[in-house]
Amino acid sequence: MTTVANPDGRLERGEQTRRLILRRAADIASVEGLEGLSIGRLSTELEISKSGVFAHFGSKEELQLATIGAARKVFTTEVVEPAFRQPAGLPRLRALCEGWLAYSERRTFPGGCFFAAVQPEFSSRPGRVHDAVAEAGTRWTDLIRDQAEKSDLEADPAQVAFEVIAFMEAANVQAILHNTPGAYDRARTAILARLTPRRA
Secondary structure, eight states, rough: OOOOOOTTTTHHHHHHHHHHHHHHHHHHHHHOHHHHHHOOHHHHTTTTTTTHHHHSSSSSSHHHHHHHHHHHHHHHIIHHHHTTTTTTTTHHHHHHHHHHHHHTTTTTTTTTTTTHHHHHHHHOOSSSSHHHHHHHHHHHHHHHHHHHTTBBBSSSSHHHHHHHHHHHHHEEEETTTTTTTTHHHHHHHHHHHHBBBBOO
């Protein structure tokens, strides 16, 4: 029987380094945008050689795409997976909204919601990075709309998704840009009022 060994742990160390780079990249991008990323900056901040950072990504665009992927994994872990412990429909929809607000409020990323930060940056710039950012936003909207469809609400599910996402993103901006007290609680109140079950 042949055993494949990795005695010096290089593969695992390489993966740990990649995760470290991407976590720092996502933190930076949440504050300064994806254009704020550079291999040189990450090399300096993390005390890793430029060649070491470059070996993981090869170009700024690949770094940006990998950062979006890493941020999606964090978002899924922090917001989506906990909500899916609730029953489908209104309980899950409320959990998704509360999960998003909590994720932004506790500064999972220092700039609040990663995707709220990078969407305006690439909204009118075609390319692979634009497509990756847009896909993340579309999946989130589809998820909210899908749970709204299962919630027997008074309003059209697409309208509900549009409005509750607007409330969440407004809270993110008000809290981070304007330091508005109670922004997240105001969003919670607005969302609760919007998620009204159909009257019997």
